[in-house]
Amino acid sequence: MPHTPTRFTALEVHDVRFPTSEHLDGSDAMNPEPDYSAAYAVLRTDDPDGHEGHALAFTTGRGNDVQAAAIRALEPWVVGRRVEEVLGDLGAFSKEMVHEPQLRWLGPEKGVVQMAVGAVLNAAWDLRAKRAGQPLWRHLAHLDPEEVVDLVDFRWLTDAMTRAEALALLRRAQPGRAEREAQLLELGYPAYTTTPGWLGYSDDKLERLAREAVADGFTQIKLKVGADLTDDVRRMKVARAAVGEDVRIAVDANQRWDVGQAVAWMHALAPYDPYWIEEPTSPDDVLGHASIRRAVHPTKVATGEHVANRVVFKQLLQLGAVDVVQIDAARVAGVNENVAILLMAAHHGVPVCPHAGGVGLCEMVQHLSMFDFVAVSGSWQDRVVEHVDHLHEHFVAPVRLEGGRYRAPLTPGGGGQMHAASIADFRFPDGPQWRARAAR
């Protein structure tokens, strides 16, 4: 009997929203009342193995339906195609979707279309890792250097990093991979916590949560800043007193400032030794970040959670505009574009400290940092993955933090799979959680 190839049978999309604005968790200077949400994608096949690919694009509430529509627009690129052909060459699959000749007008390579490509690609990676029986970080870390560079779209990157340079970098990291994988499994990957520092929290709550973070083993915490300078100076003082001199305190302005304002504000916070200033201004402002960096030294400059694509990251690195690159699992075009960014950061000697939190971002992005440690930069020096203590209960394999470090996940897949019950419960607007709120 001839072998019948398996095919993708569905790209299901769900609009899932959590009413986080009812508390002030997640509040910052630009996001006063977010409802953390997921435009959630499921790839199904007719393979009898029953595996599905799950991933999501994160949003903050309104517009999650627009994001979901963008994911649905990619259905013709996947449904009906052969599973092994697509999963066997995710570099080609990525390029097809990113360069879709009509959809690209809506970006190009930015906004909901880029995030939609990211959701579909990340779902494909989840499926591929499950079929291989591996957590995604290990699946990526065991690829040959040639297989890794084949994932990357070098269009627009070659003035900063060629394929040959990326390949050389991966080959240099090859000898130590097994040893670093063992280290990672034993020690876990360093984390920092944003849980104490939301803008809506009282000083008492900030102080208590900061002390708890240190007791839990974290060596870095983060404070949201940017709404009111007097408040920020006071909160920074409270936080510094609570954690002592040896714990790093990063601050995060969520894009609130103009260049001059950023510099003035950071000079006022300088006495409390902020470790980095995150998103001081527009994520599109490469030159602005470079100016701020020169002016606030030795405080470091970090950005990336809203950086739309590898071309903007390229320029941040070319210009030396940032000390810390902050990738996000769901902002760019998925694992493939994040691999390009990890390679460029390593090529320029800049550490990557991912943005996380939201819905499932910790669960997904930890895999990329672990892959970076094992197979790309080969280092966790000055590298930390953000951790926020929200909404993990909705995930099939929630992150595990111990002693301020992420335990390496062992569950096969990419980490983004939610419980079916959570999806059903929080579907917008027809899930019971939202119907109950509408009735009140």
Place this chain on the structure above:
Amino acid sequence: MPHTPTRFTALEVHDVRFPTSEHLDGSDAMNPEPDYSAAYAVLRTDDPDGHEGHALAFTTGRGNDVQAAAIRALEPWVVGRRVEEVLGDLGAFSKEMVHEPQLRWLGPEKGVVQMAVGAVLNAAWDLRAKRAGQPLWRHLAHLDPEEVVDLVDFRWLTDAMTRAEALALLRRAQPGRAEREAQLLELGYPAYTTTPGWLGYSDDKLERLAREAVADGFTQIKLKVGADLTDDVRRMKVARAAVGEDVRIAVDANQRWDVGQAVAWMHALAPYDPYWIEEPTSPDDVLGHASIRRAVHPTKVATGEHVANRVVFKQLLQLGAVDVVQIDAARVAGVNENVAILLMAAHHGVPVCPHAGGVGLCEMVQHLSMFDFVAVSGSWQDRVVEHVDHLHEHFVAPVRLEGGRYRAPLTPGGGGQMHAASIADFRFPDGPQWRARAAR
């Protein structure tokens, strides 16, 4: 009887697509088969004057539904609000929508959400100009300098241009406004034509159309390039022979190249004296444009139709990365953001030559260049608005070209209003034009 304030009663959105891919009009190196489309917005009020605001976001086919969904997401910001309050302070209205605290996550300030804000704002401007009985260019040109700067969101711009600097610039242009308005009405605004140069056209068609363009009075034409170097050199030679030495030939690569490729390709075309190279690489690559500009001098570098917002334009100007700024009526957040870009370009002494074509882009963007001439830069030296001979028949007040110049429109409004019959005919997927195609 007390005065009852009028209110916005509806934001109607239509998915309108034209099957332009059936011919090769509009074909270029990145857009091989576009179906020129409009996510079309209509603002209605309960004012007995019966005026409506019309505008559109342009797309190239697939994804027009996603763009339409993004426009619909703005409905709560307009329907039910007082017409005079909104139209009386479009600066405030613009900021509310651009900074919508949940929707902004989908950008920020880029992609379908930014274009949706642009469509709603442009519809509001269309309504305001109709109520004033003026074409938009004249309505804008008659505002006081203070009213103009109140339209602009200076967030993230102040390191390049302050409100005071913008105001000073507008005041310097004030004395000559009446004289320039008279000149504009008499002579029209300079145009160039892309009609001869589509990539899908034969050499014979290119030659014939290039000659016709010169006979029609155009002093600049444009060729699409970037797919094949040998073809481009041959086509450039054909075009140069057809138009002679005194007519400018711009070339447009539609983002096709990496930095090094762009330089090599332009060196090969240099013997035929290209006037500008448009979109040589990623529209996000400010540093890349600066490198290319240094290498291809005296050919000029132009970009902007895909530049997402004023922050990227700011950097292009700060770095001297472009010789020509190409605004687009429907890419950024509407008239307001384009006013910011016109002001920054004038402040940096760089000419603005708008992108047009598509669906209704000529009809809309001509108003911005005419406003620039009368009230901002005060000059049309080396300034031309693109003209493409497509789809004008669907507009209530189509552009009028005479002797290679745009006649100043006199019909009240912003130019983006389509005939109701065209909207009905080409509605996707249910209009008769599309039903007939589906049946074949």
